[in-house]
Amino acid sequence: MAEQHTLEIKDLYASVETKEGRKQILKGVNLTVHSGETHAIMGPNGSGKSTLAYTLAGHPKYEVDSGEALLDGVDILKQTPDLRAKEGLFLAMQYPVEVPGVSMTNFLRTAKTEIDGKAPAIRTWAKELGEAMKRLRMDPKFASRSVNDGFSGGEKKRAEVLQLELLKPKFAIMDETDSGLDVDALRIVSEGVNRAKENTGLGILMVTHYTRILKYIKPDIVHVFADGHFVKTGGPELADYLEEHGYDEYLPEGADSESALA
Amino acid sequence: MAETTQKEINIPVADPNDPYAVPAAMPSSADKEPRSFDVADFATPTSKQDDWRYTPLDRISEFFDVFKPSGETTIAIGNTDGTAVDPAQVHVSQVKLGEGVSGTVSKPSDRAAAVEWNSGRTATIIELEGEIAKPILIDITGSGEDLDALHLVIAAADNAKADVIVEHHGLARLAEGVEVTTGRNSHVSTTFVQEWAKGSKHVANQRIHVGEGASLRHSVVTLGGDVVRIRMDQDFGGPQGDLNMLGIYFVDPGEHIEHRTMVVHNEPECKSRVVYKGALDGKDAHSTWVGNALIQPTAPGTDSYELNRNLVLTPGAIADSEPNLEIENGNIIGAGHASSVGRFDDEELFYLQSRGIPETEARKLVVRGFFGELVEEIGVPYISQHLMETIDRRLARGESDAMKAVLEDK
Numbered sequence: 278m279a280e281q282h283t284l285e286i287k288d289l290y291a292s293v294e295t296k297e298g299r300k301q302i303l304k305g306v307n308l309t310v311h312s313g314e315t316h317a318i319m320g321p322n323g324s325g326k327s328t329l330a331y332t333l334a335g336h337p338k339y340e341v342d343s344g345e346a347l348l349d350g351v352d353i354l355k356q357t358p359d360l361r362a363k364e365g366l367f368l369a370m371q372y373p374v375e376v377p378g379v380s381m382t383n384f385l386r387t388a389k390t391e392i393d394g395k396a397p398a399i400r401t402w403a404k405e406l407g408e409a410m411k412r413l414r415m416d417p418k419f420a421s422r423s424v425n426d427g428f429s430g431g432e433k434k435r436a437e438v439l440q441l442e443l444l445k446p447k448f449a450i451m452d453e454t455d456s457g458l459d460v461d462a463l464r465i466v467s468e469g470v471n472r473a474k475e476n477t478g479l480g481i482l483m484v485t486h487y488t489r490i491l492k493y494i495k496p497d498i499v500h501v502f503a504d505g506h507f508v509k510t511g512g513p514e515l516a517d518y519l520e521e522h523g524y525d526e527y528l529p530e531g532a533d534s535e536s537a538l539a
Numbered sequence: 540m541a542e543t544t545q546k547e548i549n550i551p552v553a554d555p556n557d558p559y560a561v562p563a564a565m566p567s568s569a570d571k572e573p574r575s576f577d578v579a580d581f582a583t584p585t586s587k588q589d590d591w592r593y594t595p596l597d598r599i600s601e602f603f604d605v606f607k608p609s610g611e612t613t614i615a616i617g618n619t620d621g622t623a624v625d626p627a628q629v630h631v632s633q634v635k636l637g638e639g640v641s642g643t644v645s646k647p648s649d650r651a652a653a654v655e656w657n658s659g660r661t662a663t664i665i666e667l668e669g670e671i672a673k674p675i676l677i678d679i680t681g682s683g684e685d686l687d688a689l690h691l692v693i694a695a696a697d698n699a700k701a702d703v704i705v706e707h708h709g710l711a712r713l714a715e716g717v718e719v720t721t722g723r724n725s726h727v728s729t730t731f732v733q734e735w736a737k738g739s740k741h742v743a744n745q746r747i748h749v750g751e752g753a754s755l756r757h758s759v760v761t762l763g764g765d766v767v768r769i770r771m772d773q774d775f776g777g778p779q780g781d782l783n784m785l786g787i788y789f790v791d792p793g794e795h796i797e798h799r800t801m802v803v804h805n806e807p808e809c810k811s812r813v814v815y816k817g818a819l820d821g822k823d824a825h826s827t828w829v830g831n832a833l834i835q836p837t838a839p840g841t842d843s844y845e846l847n848r849n850l851v852l853t854p855g856a857i858a859d860s861e862p863n864l865e866i867e868n869g870n871i872i873g874a875g876h877a878s879s880v881g882r883f884d885d886e887e888l889f890y891l892q893s894r895g896i897p898e899t900e901a902r903k904l905v906v907r908g909f910f911g912e913l914v915e916e917i918g919v920p921y922i923s924q925h926l927m928e929t930i931d932r933r934l935a936r937g938e939s940d941a942m943k944a945v946l947e948d949k
Contacts, residue, residue, distance in 0.1 A: 333890075334893050335889075335892070335893070357898070358892035358893045359893075359894075359896055359898070361893075362894055363895050367893075370893075373890070375887075376887050376890060376905065377908075378905060378908030378909045379891075379904050379905055379907075379908040383904065384894070384904070387896055388643075388891075388894035388895050391894075391897070411685070417947055423908070424890075506663055
């Protein structure tokens with residue numbers, strides 16, 4: 278029985294600086310995720326799904342106006358991004374950043390050391406890394422290449438899932454992990470996520486625009502996110518409904534439709 | 540030094556119809572300065588002169604006129620493992636400046652170099668012979684704020700094999716002249732490390748001569764000093780020489796670190812590589828790299844390349860990077876250059892942080908990787924390891940400074 282953890286987002290408002298001035302993107306987000314649960318967060322483009330992901334992880338571009346995000350009772354929004362990661366939060370990015378000059382091996386080992394608070398034993402670590410890469414069908418030579426440097430879109434996503442499997446977070450936010458993947462890569466990446474969940478009892482927030490990935494990673498709960506907050510919550514059948522009908526009814530044509538759904 | 544100024548003074552004046560008639564002439568559009576031991580042959584530096592345009596002249600004005608040296612700088616010579624050098628292979632001597640081999644490798648190329656020559660009293664000469672197994676360490680410790688002059692000559696005999704490391708520590712105001720000359724078919728590495736204490740000033744000139752069929756790996760690692768300016772002039776003594784110049788610098792707020800390399804291909808079929816990399820951290824950290832490469836008509840079959848990369852870690856730093864390539868021979872293998880100034884950006888930092896790596900650690904990781912690529916290329920394990928340790932020591936210092944700042948805030 279895996280340990281039980283809770284991530285509670287309470288009335289979260291957050292803004293971003295734009296050329297036109299400060300703009301509030303998140304407008305009262307409320308969500309509770311427990312260990313072992315998979316939540317799909319779906320919604321139209323520009324609804325603020327990615328902003329939610331990056332705000333939780335602590336990207337400096339987004340500023341929290343009010344609200345909290347409690348991971349086992351600790352408000353991570355007050356912490357630097359590295360401390361949030363140490364609390365057990367992981368963000369798999371839509372566009373993983375290239376860090377030239379820093380090898381994957383060195384990066385992974387440093388991250389693992391920081392997260393665990395002690396260096397992993399060299400032999401078991403090398404074995405674990407090798408096996409994890411093999412399962413994700415990653416060429417061993419990726420380990421000696423610079424972080425994400427020159428990786429294709431698919432390779433970057435595999436590298437994100439590799440980190441997920443090795444760092445063993447309590448909660449993972451997967452930001453459009455399915456974008457840019459072909460069918461085979463989608464399957465391999467999804468298997469990695471499912472494996473991580475099986476092994477660690479991970480709670481997952483799956484941010485996605487399409488239902489494609491949900492065929493591989495089965496959500497327990499599906500949410501619709503529009504205009505900066507959750508407007509509808511349902512079971513897996515909601516994803517099928519959205520697949521058929523699209524997000525039209527959630528598009529911000531007027532405040533009326535939004536409040537009607539909320 | 541009156542005696543030495545009596546030496547032949549030959550300010551090259553090139554005949555436009557035959558610009559290469561005088562070997563010492565520099566028919567370079569990037570470097571028109573004379574070559575002379577006489578201070579009077581050089582005007583006092585101003586920022587209008589190409590050679591000095593990036594240098595904060597007001598901070599090193601004491602280096603532009605002949606001065607009385609304190610003579611307090613200490614030099615200790617031994618093997619890196621702490622044992623004494625083998626006198627059968629390593630001859631160490633002190634001579635009056637201008638005697639022995641001192642002053643035989645080219646001539647000063649700027650006013651500061653001529654001032655150093657005319658202010659100094661003695662030269663320390665290290666002559667290397669045969670295959671020397673143990674790396675040699677020349678340990679130079681600064682003498683504080685009194686201005687001093689130091690002249691060092693490293694002369695490797697034909698067929699010699701040796702690794703020499705020159706380390707600079709302490710607080711110093713040092714005018715330094717270094718001559719490196721390597722014999723035919725010798726294989727030598729010289730590594731110069733500046734780990735000066737805060738407030739130090741170091742104005743150095745190096746004159747380097749690579750023998751026929753010889754290889755020289757010349758590394759400069761500058762990790763500290765208020766103002767450090769190192770001007771290096773090199774030429775070849777015969778065909779098939781191989782010069783590999785590598786530089787690493789780390790510039791803190793307010794510091795000025797300047798490296799100028801002048802590689803002259805004057806002989807056929809020689810190869811040169813100049814790779815300098817620097818990291819700059821904080822407000823008014825200023826680095827300058829000027830790489831001149833001149834390929835003369837006498838140097839067919841030349842293969843030359845120079846590169847400079849700068850990594851700006853925090854806003855407010857300035858990196859000047861200027862490669863100058865003059866090719867006066869169409870029959871060459873290659874002549875290339877590259878230069879860049881990049882930023883360690885917020886996205887990289889966020890990515891590393893989001894994996895649990897704290898900001899200071901993330902910067903260290905990036906800087907270590909940035910220099911590591913270069914250090915790995917050295918291929919001499921002892922030197923690579925030594926340099927990585929030096930860099931790590933430097934990075935650890937940054938961390939403890941940051942820690943200090945936190946403590947002082949409270």
